[in-house]
Amino acid sequence: MAIPTKTKKIINKTGNKSASNFRTKTNSVFTSKKGLNEEVIRDLSRQKSEPEWMLDFRLKAYEVFLEKHMPNWGADLSGIDFDNIHYYVRPQDKTKRKWEDVPAEIKNTFDKLGVPQAEQKFLSGSGAQFESEMVYHSLAKELAKKGVIFESTDDALKNHPGLFKKYFGTVVPAHDNKFSALNSAVWSGGSFIYVPKGVHIELPLQAYFRINIENMGQFERTLIIADEGSSVHYVEGCTAPTYSSDSLHSAVVEIVVKKGARVQYTTIQNWSGNVYNLVTKRASAFENAEMFWLDCNLGSKATMKYPSIILRERGAKGEIQSLAFASKGQHQDAGGKVIHLAPDTSSTIVSKSISKNGGRTTYRGLVKVIKGAKNVKTRVVCDALMLDPASRSDTYPTMDIKEKDVAIAHEATVASIGEDELFYLMSRGLSEEQAATLIVNGFASPIVRQLPMEYAVELNRLLALEMTGSVG
């Protein structure tokens, strides 16, 4: 596929390493004090003029957060200091809908990242998260006419209270884990999408996330509801500037896929090397519905993320594909969970991970089939590529099967780059680094080629960048 010149320019911009290392000075209107207590939550809720039930929800979640222990498995989270984090930052008072109204310095940041162009080319609507609140939100007119809602989660709480209350917290309850409780207590921003019955959104909807104030936790909350027979593809992309002290990102994503609907949720993540990325993502799929998580994790200090799908009714399908890249000092603990609660449901999990320079990747997954879920089919494949002896790769798949009428398959391979592969490519005139990059790109390509084109190109660039200086 030929790349238009305009897109090439964007790619050159975004592919450049410095592009994600800049930091724009912004004037935040309201920054909460560091640390968390009931008063901070009350303050935050008051600032947002939220209804009483949401404040109650937050305070209850805060209690759960205090009660829950830190996970004693997975990545090392001992570096998180909950008292040294800003829990709420708001760059401007109101969410803007038009691009022209967005302040110049913020616009400038997005320009460097190529967001508006990307929108023109590929996207029908865009919500970009800059710090905690949506600053830019536009939605193609036809979609609004069809009844599609694409707003910041905060706005949706005000504008669609009935719909919001019906679904909020139903897929990921506050007491699910310590970090979902934390998110429930202090959530801010994120996207809310409602697609009415029978409506198909052809182009992907996009939100761009960035963390911009040092020590600021980003706790966005995304809720997607695809009503019967509808379809939507949501893309979330992340780049964050590099900072000296540790940042926490702890999002919750809830998705409801109703009868016959289809949702694809694509993530490209490139957090800076000091971010703790602890995200709870879960989808609930009903009769003949289809849920697809496509998850690409680069960067961050530690990631713990296991997109999950609960297949609740007959004929529901789930697919999780993920790519993880861990470099020096990074631990990508990722995977996927599928729970089959109904007959004739099927799922696929494909996980590819690359570790280099002492990086550590972990696949952690679960496939569960309850009794009575007949004719379930599932396939799990995990492949790991290790680029040097200092790196580490773990695989922890679990299959819990309580029904006989099933077909469950799992396979995994771990390998390093073959000497003969390198030799062959080098004999064709490539340098060792080019050859290794080519092999890594080839390894990742089954996942990468499913991304929207622009993202695929950007991700390949990022992989190439990560590979720079990794050989010899």
Next chain:
Amino acid sequence: MSQTKTITKFKKVLVVGANKKALCFLDTIPDGKITLKKNADLTLICLITEGWEDSRKFIINAKERGAKCDCIIFILGKNNFSYSAKIEAIHGAPNTQIRARIRAGLTDQATCHIEGDWKIEKTAKGANAYFSHHTLLLSDEAKAKTSPNLEIKTDDIKAGHSASVGKIDEEALFYLLSRGLDETQARALLVQGFFESEIMNIQNEKIAEIIRTSVKNFLS
């Protein structure tokens, strides 16, 4: 290499000495530890019918260079027996190899939970690790849980695992029925086939025959 030694029982600890070759044929997954010295070569075959109550921990430690363990486990699970074990395989030295293949057929209310922890330490260049666990569920009440885990701390190794859970292939069953077999015969034959794909890898013909007989008696 010295003469192959056959072991049918051991308590808690088994050490296979340097350059020794041993064959171990057991009727259970032991609650204990096997240590393999330099270039030790152990073939471990387990034919299991009786279950046990608590979960067991079985450790295979390839401690010195070139140690090798080939492990084939057959579980013929029935009644309300439980077969629950954690198998830890440690590759602690270069060119060590621990390969385990488990085949479980479960009927009645049998439950089987195998956790395989395959570890390749930093010092284990050229290690070769393999773990597979395939389960055939033969009744509505049977349950299986499997966690084939890999922890790999260095590159230049070979590691793989696979697991599957399923029932008797309807198409194969239909084929056999169309050839004039009755359903009981056809099912028994398919179960035998499921186990045979590992039995055929056993070099000791005597042991292979014992397992074949047990499999034949399993469903009758």
